[in-house]
Amino acid sequence: MSNLRILVSAASLFLVFAAKAQSETTPPKLVVGIVVDQMRNDYLQRFGDHFEEGGFKRLMNDGFYCANHHFSYVPTYTGPGHASVYTGTTPAVHGIAANNWYDPRIERDVYCVEDKSVRTVGIANADGQMSPENLKVSTVTDELMLRYNMRSKVVGLSIKDRGAILPAGHLGQAWWYSKGRMITSSYYADELPEWVNRFNDRKLPDTYMKKQWSLLREPEIYTTGEPDDSPYEMKYAGEEAPLMPKDLPKLSELNGFHNVFKKTPYCNSFLIDFAKAAVREREMGKGEVTDFLAVSFSTPDYLGHAMGTRGVEVHDMYLRLDRDLADFFDFLDSEVGAGEYVVFLTADHGAADVPQYNMDMGMPGGYLDRTQVAAEVAASIEKAFGNNEFISAVKDDRIFLNREAVAASDYTYEEVCSFLAATLRMIPGIYNAYPVEPILSAGAGGEFPFFMLSRGLYPPLAGDIIILQDNGWLSYGPVGTSHGSPWTYDTHVPLLLYGKNISPGRTYRRTEIRDIAPTVSMLLGIGLPSGTTGQPILEVLE
């Protein structure tokens, strides 16, 4: 090889490196974070045979798939899930301990995004008295705003308030649904911008609800779950059986328009209509700095609660969501530019199979009556200690003691806690119950379920006893399903990352929900959210 050729190839090698380094350090114009509310990982496989090419499959085939991705705390609910995705940590740190929790400091129930100090903007009701006030750390979206000194556009949108507010962080804008309109609160804006008014004036839900909801594909393909006439599904008023197609005008008359609309795939389409309006009207992905659109699809959760994990309706809704996503990605290609944006898609929790289905199949499962549990606990306390004042509140999986009453008695706090835990763990449907204090003061790493308990307990709201239900058991039914447990059906969700600077690939290594935010921080070259305890997923960045 001549000296000249060596020089030329060295120079071209340098140019290749320089170009590569430059493309890797140029951040994407837009990040689209998608949360599918209640999406289990196995849906990608169960429904995947009938997905088309441009939606979920585009993310799976051309992006990076974390196939063993989990929540690593309890409780697995919507508020904590969204907060954990966007803060890169768990309820122990970010403070969103449940959807609703009992706060012993003020002795009342609190909704995770409630804020009575702000007013609704966009409709005359209380649905907008919401803000991120209870979120105690920064989000990846906050860090993007701080990195670019508020020049980024951060927009969170969802049908549920908490699905929009928590992802948008403290510095973004959030929009959610109330009675056919997209609204916000005075935390974000004093009035609706003109583009949102124009969107609301189109009254798209009315148009969608004039339709029937029929199966998208031929009936023969819907074989991954129960037959359409299933005893595990909710029946609407006016229905003989929970059958497709759904006569939406008739059902909405008898069951309430918005109640029905939120459980149709058209509600996902409506949210995408709004996402497109936001991208266009706010000119997202067109500025000097990275913008962030956080979308949370609530319908999969509403419909899952009603129909379970194996309903034909749920299968069909995912096929239609797949189409809607394909359409949205095409829109982003033309609006922002193919290859110029990043998408990640995950869920805020999974879901249990319907307990009655489990029981009928010979699988473990059952129904736990929490009112009865509370009554049994009160009776056993009375019997053992001759005192019925030890318990101040029972809220979901938590028991709060009246510490003053215990201190004034002949028994120690530890004696009462350990008696309660021992009583609870003998009740059918309860896996175990734990005194909270030792977990809070000593931490609890190590084996399941201890690491999940310690990561889920936000100290001031932790209470005194925490209860874990048995595998397959719910306090919800008799039809439809729920979630909230530490078991894999609730923790195992998809994570797909796709787009600029992300190579296609797949890992079966266990990754965690709290790893998403630090991974996105590294991709964007921005600060870590202030409470992050997760780790960047190296396979995605390399």
Ligand SMILES: [Zn+2]
């Ligand atoms: Zn949820």
